[in-house]
Amino acid sequence: MADEEEMDMAAAMAADEDGEMDMAAAMAADDDEMDMAAAMAADDGEMDMAAAMGGDPEPEPEAPAGASINEAASGQATRVLNQDEIDSLLGFDMDGDGSGEKSGIKAIINSALVNYERLPMLEVVFDRLVRMMTTSLRNFTSDNVEVSLDNITSIRFGDYLNSIPLPAILSVFRAEEWDNYGLIMVDSSLIYSIVDVLLGGRRGTAAMRIEGRPYTTIERNLVERMVSVILTDMCAAFEPLSPVNFTQERVETNPRFATIARPANAAILIKLRIDMEDRGGRLELLLPYATLEPVRELLLQMFMGEKFGRDSIWENHLATELWATEVEIQAVLDEQEMPLNEILSLEVGDTVMLNASPTSPVVLRCGGIGMVSGKMGRSGQNIAVKVDKTLRQLG
Secondary structure (H helix, E strand, C coil): CHHHHHHHHHHHHHHHHHHHHHHHHHHHHHHHHHHHHHHHHHHHHHHHHHHHHHCCCCCCCCCCCCCCHHHHHHCCCCCCCCHHHHHHHHCCCCCCCCCCCCCHHHHHHHHHCCCHHHCHHHHHHHHHHHHHHHHHHHHHHCCCCEEEEEEEEEEEHHHHHHHCCCCEEEEEEEECCCCEEEEEEEEHHHHHHHHHHHCCCCCCCCCCCCCCCCCCHHHHHHHHHHHHHHHHHHHHHHCCCCCCCEEEEEEECCHHHHCCCCCCCEEEEEEEEEEECCEEEEEEEEEEHHHHHHHHHHHCCCCCCCCCCCCHHHHHHHHHHHHCCCCCCEEECCCCCCCHHHHHCCCCCCCCCCCCCCCCEEEEEECCEEEEEEEEEEECCEEEEEEEECHHHHC
């Protein structure tokens, strides 16, 4: 009986232990479920928070135009370029007449053009032309005329033809000594002003734009006379630099008939403004670089009559020092040509026969070049050479 009671107690204890183990396992399972539930709840909380803050996720906004890539990628605050900054970047001059320096992309595009500043003397010549034209046009029109030089620029010939404001008169002239051509453009307002002044028109009338009809014979003849006066002044302006004669070839009203160079050729454009009190207009001179090529070296000068590398003070000093320089002179009595094998076989005591005699001429050489020749003799205790032929006579 005692044995059976001990067995029942052991079974009960085992059952208790198994029950405790089952309870521990159940509690562990409950803990795992609680952890999973907590994780899911945390995910739901994040989703709820995201929904509360912004609703459904949207794609990232694109960076505005003009913002840098780094700013757009980093999401920082960006700055949009205004119109003035965009114009400066592209090189557009909205409020000017194109006379300012070009910058930006436009400067890169125009960098292939030859800059007229490489010919500094050209600006001096046209400043002289402006002064002469002011006087000659005053005498031509009997009116108060003011001529001003707007700017000097480089341009492609084809671009200039496309930019001519029509209607206009184009005068083709020829530089005879340079064997090439140039172009003078007279705009409509200047044509009307010249005709009005020469035919006695009243002052104070606004310049009229001639449109819808060709120029009359009187208008063409008066403009031709004015162009002849201008070409005469151009001859005088270039006279100190290089004598040249400009002659008028023909007058055209269609730019295509005034083609004097290839469209891609570079040319120099000189814009002049002619004012006659309350009347006036523009006059433009176009000279292709091929026309100026014969006098290009002269146009490269910084001032009239400049000679690169010339300095009269230094030249005089150099000449004085040269006269005082000592040089070594060699008196050559005779020369003998011998084969190389004979020269190599010479030994001490051998004699070389020369064809010189006491009356043979002696050549004095400096640096291997014969300078003078003469007869050998004696002067006191020294051997002397009496010169009878100079370097020019030796040649």
